[in-house]
Amino acid sequence: MVENNTTNTTKKPCNNLNFDLTLTLSSDHDHVVNKRKHACVGGGGDHHGGLYRQDSVSGGGSSFSIARVTVKREREVKSQESERVISATSVEEDDDGIINGRKKLRLTKAQSALLEQAFKHHSTLNPKQQQELARELKLMPRQVEVWFQNRRAR
């Protein structure tokens, strides 16, 4: 057999359940983005760990739901009406979820900006800087690291 292609990708992208709730705030110009996800009851859970969640807000150990703010560029609206929606994604397991498959988090503008700034300084970070940055961004060091790797790759 010359071609041994046994890439057993029996991974089911069955992840957690997402609730979308929309609330309106007033702020700059962001936009509504609502995405439907399929809900899956957490059954298997064979996934290898590796991903972490970004969250950790003061408040103790209760489960907290991260809010992903997806910003979308307006076409050419100059109205300063402010209506933006924050879709908060509630996850059932949030303690130290290793149950996460491959969640893709979207960095906020602030986070990206900060990362960019840091990138301008050094394209690579020392562990110390990495930790620091991660702390500021409320991200795991690994995520910061990954970001830098991806950034370098562009």
Added chain:
Amino acid sequence: MVENNTTNTTKKPCNNLNFDLTLTLSSDHDHVVNKRKHACVGGGGDHHGGLYRQDSVSGGGSSFSIARVTVKREREVKSQESERVISATSVEEDDDGIINGRKKLRLTKAQSALLEQAFKHHSTLNPKQQQELARELKLMPRQVEVWFQNRRAR
């Protein structure tokens, strides 16, 4: 999920370079191009392959065409034909009124069917299969790849 390929290492070292050259052919009718505005906070960091239409029927006369040549060089020489994938894309107006930019092609039924079949076998393809499939479908490998990605995501 680490499947070893000890017997075969037909991996894709993927040392590809992309040349993109644009040639204009008899554009006697100007039209509005699409707008691909994407201002990222990253600031000058996006590069990704463009994907253009293939399958030109070349019926009409007035069209504005863009050709993108993608030359893939492989580090590992193959005993067989080393085929460089040259995809020249023309844009026509009859069958698909697609202009450059992000054009969305519509797959024919036959194409979809074949892709579906292939998908049933493996939800992912190795480069070789991808190339083969692309060849049969008269599509660019990239498009096959994208199709599989989207299919998986469903």
Added chain:
DNA sequence: TTATAATATAATGTT
């Protein structure tokens, strides 16, 4: 609006 092709990017794996 829905469906889907195409793109961008976060995360993973390999070398």
Added chain:
DNA sequence: AACATTATATTATT
């Protein structure tokens, strides 16, 4: 860490 690939989210088009 670079490099390659996959997964997922978002954008754009029909």
